[in-house]
Amino acid sequence: MASITLDKVVKLYGKVTGVDQISLKVADGEFVSFLGPSGCGKTSTMRMIAGLEDISRGSIFIDDKRVNDLPPAGRNVAMAFENYGLYPQMSLFRNIAYPLYVRKVSPTEVGREVVRIARLLHIEDLLDKKPSDVSGGVRQRVSLARALVRKPTVFLLDEPLSHLDADLRSSMRGELKRLHDLNGATTIYVTHDQLEAMTMSDQIAVMNLGKLQQVGTPSEIFNRPANRFVASFIGEPAMNLLRGRVASTPEGVLITLQNTPFVTLNRETGQAVLETARQEDGVIEVGVRPPDFTVASPEKSGLQAKVRFREFLGETVLLTLDTGAERVRVVAPRDTQARETDLVSLVPRLDRLHFFSIESGMAVAHSD
Amino acid sequence: MKHLLIAPPLLFFFAISVIPLLFTLGLSVTNTSIGGSGSFIGLNNYAQLFSDQFFLRGFLNTILYVVLGVTAQYWLGLGLALLVNSMVHGKRLIRLLILLPMMIPPLIVGFVWQTLLDSRYGPVAGLFTGLHLKPVPWLTDPTLGFVSIVIVDTWQWTPFMFLLLFTGLRTLPKEPFEAARVDGASSWRIFWDHTFPMLLPASIAAILLRSIESFKLFDIVFFITGGGPGGATNTLTLLGYFTSLRSGNLGYGAAMSIILLLTVVVLATLILIVVRRLMARADKAGQQALDQFLAEPLPVKVA
């Protein structure tokens, strides 16, 4: 078991900066996800922790020991690869046994361990097969088994579920979570899928363009996104971001969308919004998650919008609406009457609004 | 449509391969010589071959050339491919340089090496003298002459091996190798456990191709030693050429050619089998310890 500390880690590819000054602490036994779109530097960061790539600048510590110059073998980390990285010429048994074998573990011990892990992952019947003879799901589990069998201090999982079909992905998600719960090893999990990060992690580190955007628990990330990027990356469908004018009124701070009053904030929340807006031509970005609108008849006060698409999702419907300048998505109960081309009024939940600076994109306030 | 696609090579096969083969087969059972008509003499030519010490020597030489030359070329080519593959910069230039020997017509190769190895005015001898060693009679000692040919052949054709193996290396997936590094395997282990076995198909193809080409070894020997001293460096192709075309003994030469062909076919098959076995064993040797678990009943119960 180990903690991991990244101290201003930088990765340069020629002149391109792949990872820009990442500092992060992963506590012993934590499950931390690196989340971000492809090319955001999350995989590079993990590979630097694994020792597969050189660290251009900064330091990485495992248990307070600087590991910059240690080869992968010296770091006692185990890794599962996106494409599984199985040894194609070896049987599944040998694949799983390999890390023990190179450590010259006694044969009996190897056998015992491999079988134990294989049973845990329900692949004990397939051990004499070659990777090419088994399905993606099995390969994925073999890859995990190979990482698990070593009892490493740190687990690195690089998008291990991305090539599985939906059913398997959702069940493996649960299995992985349970596995972590059982063995408690420090785990770093790289993914571009916000759902995976949200459902599994203790902490999420959201990354974009090589930079760390926010670190926090899933709930923090979801409810108090640090900036526009985090806000729109987390949650599906994505948060609506709308431009609003800010004005100070006696009742509080009034936000106007499309020249119609949208919401009035109390003084405490409004102050920060007001200050930011003053520096930015009186404009602010309002974030509203699609479930946080209520669809009402057009005569009700709220954001006026015309339904563009109505998509049936089972329990709910997803409405895509035009407000004139912007497009808004709303998740509504399936009995909502609005049909395509209908005019409706959208009423936001006042306690779930987010405000971002137009220029910097940083969160200014959250109305909860 | 599909028949049309494959017609030309098949046509070539029948027109320019089968007919000459039959022709040569026919010649080999006669005593035809240039300057005289031949008559049917059955398998006499073949019988004679096996008491002909030049032929036997040439036969042995040919096989040794193939075995020694191809082995040397394989390991050197593999080493070079690994080295170049691990480079980040300058790959293209290095590759061009490595391929250079392959581009030189054997005739010129023959001349260059003949002078290089000359014990009197060759730079190799100069090097030996410079190191206070006795110059070695590279071309005039039967054994060394043989070794020299292997060296030159290796010089010229290692690039070919390199080319095939390098291409093979580049098509390997990279994740298993990273996995092995994380799993804690040393470079040496990674090579034996992964690179080598995964390169197996490319290796077999390369070895087979080179072996087949090696059997045709002719020009280098022709230009460097002419088969000497005393026939110590003769190859079957060289002998066939001299017998058929220089001394005009077409029937006998044809019989030699046929034996050569048979040898190639048999040895190519054998090499295929042996190489596969050897490589499978090399793969296994490193893994034997693990293999026995599969045979053993799985010993432990899991809670």
Add this chain to the structure above:
Amino acid sequence: MQSKFNLPKITRWVLLAVWGLFAIFPVYWMIITAFKKQRDIFQGPFLFPFLDFTPATQSWERVFGQDRDDILKGLGNSLLFSSVSALIAVVLGAFAAYGLARYTYKYGPYRNNDLSFLIVSQRIMPPIVAVIALFTMFRTVGLIDSPFGMILAYTWFNLPLTVFILTDFMKRIPLDIEHAAAIDGYKKFAQIWKVVLPLAMPGLAAAYLLSFFFSWNDFILALMLTFQKSSTLPIVITNMSAQMEPRWWLISAVGILAIIPPMLAVIVLDRFMERQVLHGGTR
């Protein structure tokens, strides 16, 4: 990057340098020999121009003077035969390889594998087995010493190789890309021409290059099947040196010329071979 063989960098460079020296030195030797007089050759070893010996242009005077026509003829013939026969071998080989990769053949007991073995097995046959018969056949139809005959012979010689190399490449081209072309409204020939062949480019380039090398370096077929008109460079050089005196300075000079075309071919085609054409086409 993959399968990084983690020797220390220095060791790697040293090993490469050792091989480099071994590979390049004979070429260097050839180059300096082209600037020696014959007596310098036999009194050597002289390694450094201006230090050991005074460079002479004797060989180049002959190359561009007395022997120019012969050398040009040899060079021209070699280029013509090698480039054209390699082209034909690659085109025919590509079509055959496409057939073997995409269709199922059944001629009596012969299936795809047997057919490709038949084709490739021709390469196993040492030329010495066939040359006498070939000579006789070519004489009968008047192909001796004709460019057409030589191109035919080299095509025969190289076709098995190109089929062998290209079949694998063709198999690697995803079927879906061809299907896409069909969906887009193109007939089979257009599919092959516009889509398959460009994608097989690295293979085509490699096959072309190897064919070119083999034809360029051939000695025995040219020896048998040409007299004068169609002599290739190796034959011209052989004739030039012969037994009167070993004009190694001259051979070296021609040798330098002889390396240039294959080197150009490598430089040009190397770019194609490096290309990962398939990259990006599919998921």
Add this chain to the structure above:
Amino acid sequence: MSKIDFWVKPAHARLAALGIVVLLLTSLLGACGDAATPTSSAAVTAGAGQAGAKRFDGQTVTVAVGSFMSSGVNMFKADWEKKTGAKVQVVEIPFGDLYQRLYTSFSTGAGEFDIAIYASNWIPEFAQANYILNLEKYYPEKTNWNDVVDKTKKLMYVNGQRYSVPLDGDVIIGYYRKDAFENDQNKAKFKAKYGYDLAAPTTWQQYQDIAEFFTGWDWSGDGKPDYGVLEAQGPKDVGPFIFSARAAAYAANPKTPGSLFFDPDTMEPSINNPGWVQALKDWIAIKKYGPAEMATYGGGTMRGNFVAGNYALALDWADVGVQAQDENSSTIKGKLGYYVLPGSKKVWNIKTKAWDESSEVNQAPFLGWGGWHGSVAAKSKVPDAAWDFLNYLDSTENSLKAVTTPGTARNPYRTQHFENPQLWADSPTKYMDAGPYLQVLKQSNSLPNTQFDLRIPKSGRYSEVLDNWVQQALAGTITPEEALNKAANDWKQITNEAGLEQQKKLYRELEGLS
């Protein structure tokens, strides 16, 4: 990272395309160049036609010639073409493949060649098979016939009829380094060691002594140890001729003429008799007086090496003499001495099966390979033009020009060539001291016991077999006796295959016995 996606960069694409286009264009140019040659010659012919009809207008004479002899032909081609309006096409055939090529061409009757220029050794075989034309009807018009050296004349006759035009005289002679031999110190040292004066060797024993004497020390003054001797001992080359030349002294007994290669009565091979064995032992013995690579040297390499200095003695045709005059190759211009092939005081007698010993040295110069001759193919469609061209090559003026030009492979064969050393000094060779050279050549050609090479059919195979076994003995894998016995066995087989009686008849006739 280092991968450059080719298609990404149009500049590269264009460059590559350009490269391919250039490559193809060059090849096409090559083809055009080829095609252009006949056209331009045709133009020349047409031009000549306008000037007035010439003797062989529009005829083409195709000449097959061993590769390195071609310049001796090419240098006269244009002149003759201009004179006669005919066209000459020279077909060079690699030296080693000449016999086989000519044979297949003649025997399948394709009539590709009008003229064959080849070894005189093959004349009997080709004449007998009617592949070449009997030239008697043309000879009366030849004005310079009498001038040809006697021995060379004899080479042209089969059944008393002439079948060739001589272009070259081949006899093997000895060379030595005059500068080393005339050095007083060396002389004294030699005398002290061997008890007789240092001079050009007259016996093989002396040859060996001298070789030993000059081996292993720097007598040439270039700072490196030198060697006593250089001979072409390489396989598949001129070895059999040099070896036969050495054997002649021991095995060509004037009492039993024509017995060098076979017993003319039985056609039993003589090559395994003690005379030949002695010659082979001698030949093996001199290996240690030359560089190790001597075992790989053919005639050409040997010549290049010898004239570069460092060797005291050599055996060769007349070529070394000419080549030594070329200062690009040679460091020994003006330092060369010559001698008729050494002889022996004992010579084997095949009849008595014993050595005939005498105080007289038996000298038997050897006309190895027999020299280049030209013949007209029997199937030629333009025999008159062919003859005329050969005659032109052999004209008094041209032959002299040819033999005095280096690199023609043509050596003196007419008395006129021998008689005036000044002509040599004035020639392109600038042979300033040709007198002694010509003297030795002339003498070698005209001694009573001068030996012809083996000229019966299949001579190529006989010498191939001999070469194979002798090479074995040289390499030390078998004894000289064994080697020659095996060679003799193979010779018997070849003779039987070709027909013993027929071979015997021809052998006797050519040796002037029947």
Add this chain to the structure above:
Amino acid sequence: MSSVKLEALTKKYGDNLAISNLNLECQQGEFIVLLGRPGAGKSTTLKLIANIEELSSGNIYFNDQLINNIPTENRNVAMAFESYALYPHWTVRKNLEFPLKAPGRNIPAAEQEARIRRVAELLEIAHLLDRKPSQLSGGQRQRVSLGRALVRPASVTLLDEPIAHLDARLRHSLRGELKQYQREQNATTFYTTPDYVEATAIADKIAVLIDGQVRQFATPEVVYDEPADIEVATIVGDPKMNILPLAPGATRLEINEAWLQLPPLPPEAGYIGIRPVNIQIFENAHPYAIRGTVYVTEPMGYEQVIRVEAGEQLLNIKTLLTTGTFSIGQTVWLQPDWTTIHVFDRSGQRLKGGFH
């Protein structure tokens, strides 16, 4: 722009039956989604329509004309491949141009340009037109592949999981736009996906494919509310509908020594199905509830999915995050809402009618 009729399509690979007796009929301009798990035969069906795969038996009609023997290039179908199948040696623009320039199409250059522009804007790839596929991300490649299928007029447009690899934002916006675009073109569209949300969102009609057969062919609402059988029911909905087997003639459900009274059911009932949102979860013992152990919890935004081990069953429950926080191994009580159950017979077929 044709109507399409698939009649008894069958496709065998060796002895393997990939498609067996598949029937489907659609009107011109309809948007049909083939929904099914990987390997259900969705792609194969599209490939049979395109004639990329050869029919083993059956008939295909476009506009009531039998087209079995018409080769691919003459069928005038457009297709986006699951593997993208872009031409890697050409730029995006050339990739899009290629189908427009095909022999016989004779589309004026100006119209070609206009079509490319339109599609490029629709798919947000206008800025990528001069790049090669190798310079694009996976999602961009997929959009190019989709663009190549949409750029030209076609009798039928076949889209094989065309937006599966786009990021969430694009997937959501493109879904609607895609349907809108096809409607404007009046194009008949076949669209495959394993994702029921995508299917219900976009389809005029969904054909649920299982083992090479159409199990249900209906509007999204019908498929969701009245799944034809258990397998359809478990494909549509995430997390999966919980399926509980019934003992023959059972009137109550027994789990973990507790039992729940069932509503009256017909005797042939073999299974009941209940969607995860229709089970309530309690931290404390609750009347009319069964006991279970939390297997795993998955918070997602405002909601959470809790998997609970109850007897032999692993039940999915979807509820708001505000319901409470549960940890692995915790004991919980579950109460289904009987008014929303689906009832299936022993072979898995839906039993009609309400049962509450």
